Amino acid sequence: MIPISYNVRSLLVRKTTTLATAGGIALVVFVLAAALMLSSGVKKTLVAGGRDDNAIVLRKGSGNELSSSIESNTVSLILAAPGVKKDDTGAPLGSGEVIVVIAQEKLGAKPGQVSNILVRGVAENVLKLRPEARLVAGRSPKPGTDECLIGKGIAGNFRGMSLGEKFELKKNRPVEVVGVFEAGGSSFESEVWVNVETARTSFGREGLVSSVTVRLESPAKLDAFKANVSTDKQLQLEAKRETTYYEEQSQGTALFIAGMGWVVSVFCAFGAMLGAMNTMFAAVAQRKREVGTLRALGFSKFSILSSFVLESTVLAVVGGLIGLGASLLLSFARVSMMNFATWQEVSFSFSPTPRLLIGSLVAGALMGILGGFLPALKAARTSPIEAMRG
Amino acid sequence: MSETTNGKSDIIALNKVGKTFWRGKERLDVLQELDLTMKEGSFEALMGPSGSGKSTLLNLIAGLDVPSSGSLRVAGVELSQMSEGDRAGFRAANIGFVFQTYNLLPVLTALENVELPLLLAKLPAAERRKRAQTALKVVGLEDRMSHYPRQLSGGQEQRVTIARAIVSDPKIIVADEPTGDLDRHAANEILNLLGKLNTEFNKTIVMVTHDPAAAERASICHRLDKGALAL
Ligand SMILES: Nc1ncnc2c1ncn2[C@@H]1O[C@H](COP(=O)(O)OP(=O)(O)OP(=O)(O)O)[C@@H](O)[C@H]1O
Ligand SMILES: [Mg+2]
Numbered sequence: 001m002i003p004i005s006y007n008v009r010s011l012l013v014r015k016t017t018t019l020a021t022a023g024g025i026a027l028v029v030f031v032l033a034a035a036l037m038l039s040s041g042v043k044k045t046l047v048a049g050g051r052d053d054n055a056i057v058l059r060k061g062s063g064n065e066l067s068s069s070i071e072s073n074t075v076s077l078i079l080a081a082p083g084v085k086k087d088d089t090g091a092p093l094g095s096g097e098v099i100v101v102i103a104q105e106k107l108g109a110k111p112g113q114v115s116n117i118l119v120r121g122v123a124e125n126v127l128k129l130r131p132e133a134r135l136v137a138g139r140s141p142k143p144g145t146d147e148c149l150i151g152k153g154i155a156g157n158f159r160g161m162s163l164g165e166k167f168e169l170k171k172n173r174p175v176e177v178v179g180v181f182e183a184g185g186s187s188f189e190s191e192v193w194v195n196v197e198t199a200r201t202s203f204g205r206e207g208l209v210s211s212v213t214v215r216l217e218s219p220a221k222l223d224a225f226k227a228n229v230s231t232d233k234q235l236q237l238e239a240k241r242e243t244t245y246y247e248e249q250s251q252g253t254a255l256f257i258a259g260m261g262w263v264v265s266v267f268c269a270f271g272a273m274l275g276a277m278n279t280m281f282a283a284v285a286q287r288k289r290e291v292g293t294l295r296a297l298g299f300s301k302f303s304i305l306s307s308f309v310l311e312s313t314v315l316a317v318v319g320g321l322i323g324l325g326a327s328l329l330l331s332f333a334r335v336s337m338m339n340f341a342t343w344q345e346v347s348f349s350f351s352p353t354p355r356l357l358i359g360s361l362v363a364g365a366l367m368g369i370l371g372g373f374l375p376a377l378k379a380a381r382t383s384p385i386e387a388m389r390g
Numbered sequence: 391m392s393e394t395t396n397g398k399s400d401i402i403a404l405n406k407v408g409k410t411f412w413r414g415k416e417r418l419d420v421l422q423e424l425d426l427t428m429k430e431g432s433f434e435a436l437m438g439p440s441g442s443g444k445s446t447l448l449n450l451i452a453g454l455d456v457p458s459s460g461s462l463r464v465a466g467v468e469l470s471q472m473s474e475g476d477r478a479g480f481r482a483a484n485i486g487f488v489f490q491t492y493n494l495l496p497v498l499t500a501l502e503n504v505e506l507p508l509l510l511a512k513l514p515a516a517e518r519r520k521r522a523q524t525a526l527k528v529v530g531l532e533d534r535m536s537h538y539p540r541q542l543s544g545g546q547e548q549r550v551t552i553a554r555a556i557v558s559d560p561k562i563i564v565a566d567e568p569t570g571d572l573d574r575h576a577a578n579e580i581l582n583l584l585g586k587l588n589t590e591f592n593k594t595i596v597m598v599t600h601d602p603a604a605a606e607r608a609s610i611c612h613r614l615d616k617g618a619l620a621l
């Protein structure tokens with residue numbers, strides 16, 4: 001076999017072309033890795049909202065909280081099911097919640113531009129049910145009032161949504177922001193939490209809740225709880241572990257971003273591949289006599305072919321590493337985006353995983369292999385007589 | 391290989407060899423019904439005017455190309471029907487090449503260039519290195535092993551090429567105008583070296599040259615004119 005040092009040094013001789021070509025591949029790998037990192041970031045953020053000792057109950061087949069509705073009078077039945085944890089006072093830890101989406105004017109954007117905000121009608125014990133949510137400013141709402149909490153992800157970013165301000169939940173139904181909470185970077189941080197009754201009456205949901213969330217005595221109690229909740233076929237209920245629920249919710253958005261990333265990358269990849277092909281064709285033409293000499297010395301067509309494919313692959317891997325390096329810088333950035341499961345704005349970060357980094361690099365290497373193949377084939381076809389031509 | 395009176399066998403034997411090139415519809419009979427034999431261990435020169443077919447003939451002997459007609463046995467192998475892949479193996483095993491333009495790989499050092507043919511044999515790296523060093527010593531370049539071709543003079547480059555040609559110990563060395571790009575002094579050094587390979591290492595040498603002084607060094611000189619041997 002022709003030593004790889006021959007290829008590496010040949011690439012170094014043509015520094016500028018090598019760098020330009022590697023740059024094209026770097027760009028593609030950057031775009032792909034960035035999209036996959038964002039996709040994994042979305043998943044991470046949405047799943048962070050769930051606890052594995054919480055269970056969520058929805059109407060069977062509803063898919064998510066927004067489209068689910070459960071009669072209020074079954075809430076107590078659900079809370080009485082086995083496996084549900086009791087608080088210090090002996091009351092079951094859990095509550096029915098009402099979820100609605102409102103459009104709210106975004107600050108700092110074009111005037112009149114609105115975004116969707118998810119409003120969660122919650123019980124008083126919400127902070128006990130979700131201990132990862134913590135007040136960072138203000139206080140808890142007084143029971144039975146039109147006061148609300150907002151997540152720190154939306155605080156200050158929407159009209160009326162800052163501590164001490166008021167906004168209209170619905171026309172002529174103002175609520176006052178009395179506290180801001182954080183929730184471990186999860187999508188709760190992009191929600192408004194109001195009293196469940198306030199939500200019900202504002203949106204005509206009297207007698208209904210969207211979902212019921214309960215704390216289990218332990219994660220292992222899920223099966224018992226689930227079995228009990230689904231026994232009464234008439235109630236048409238379905239229980240899931242909260243983490244499972246959020247993972248399912250993130251699937252669509254995560255897949256969409258990853259899919260977009262792949263589509264854009266595939267388009268760019270064509271350009272980068274043509275660039276690599278062009279560079280390698282030039283290299284082959286330039287080294288016609290060298291290749292002829294190798295053939296005259298007895299190197300097979302196959303060894304010439306593999307040598308040039310290898311050269312192109314080395315080129316692509318160098319580009320890929322540059323692209324990966326650049327994409328890793330994005331882990332310091334955050335983006336605000338729509339979560340398609342709830343049509344709510346959520347802010348996400350780029351979250352690298354070893355698997356996606358390796359995948360992007362492999363995609364880069366593949367561009368080198370594919371782009372280098374035709375030029376390598378041409379090189380392999382070089383006649384050994386080329387060595388003899390003066 | 392046919393035995394002859396002086397006991398040495400023919401290492402190269404051409405029987406009615408013809409070579410035709412087509413340039414579009416125009417037929418070019420470059421070699422016609424050529425009969426030629428060369429003995430093992432001989433040093434033979436091919437001379438003749440430009441375009442007479444010297445390089446074409448040398449390429450056939452070296453297994454770089456196949457004749458259009460006739461038969462051609464080199465080192466005991468019939469080459470005229472051999473596939474391209476088999477000829478590559480034949481060249482690696484039997485032929486050492488010396489080119490007018492040296493043809494060293496510019497990104498490899500002298501030593502690495504000389505090692506190249508050994509990569510085709512299954513040898514341990516240390517053994518390859520040792521043999522390449524020995525070959526470079528034979529051509530007197532033991533102090534230039536780590537130099538790149540651009541750091542060598544033309545004469546030195548050609549000596550590296552000769553080291554590369556002998557490193558795998560082939561029976562035959564083919565040289566197409568080996569001194570064509572060199573001045574008299576460097577040319578003489580190269581010719582001395584080829585002479586030494588012939589007498590000390592018993593290599594069969596086939597050399598194409600325009601230079602009568604170079605042809606002098608050969609024991610036999612064949613003259614080619616319009617694709618046929620002249621007397
Ligand atoms: N691949 C080819 N296709 C077409 N014609 C060729 C080819 N190779 C050689 N010829 C022709 O064959 C003839 C002999 O060429 P060759 O190279 O053997 O000559 P030569 O004796 O080596 O000449 P020189 O002394 O100039 O090197 C020339 O007319 C040349 O144009
Ligand atoms: Mg010639």
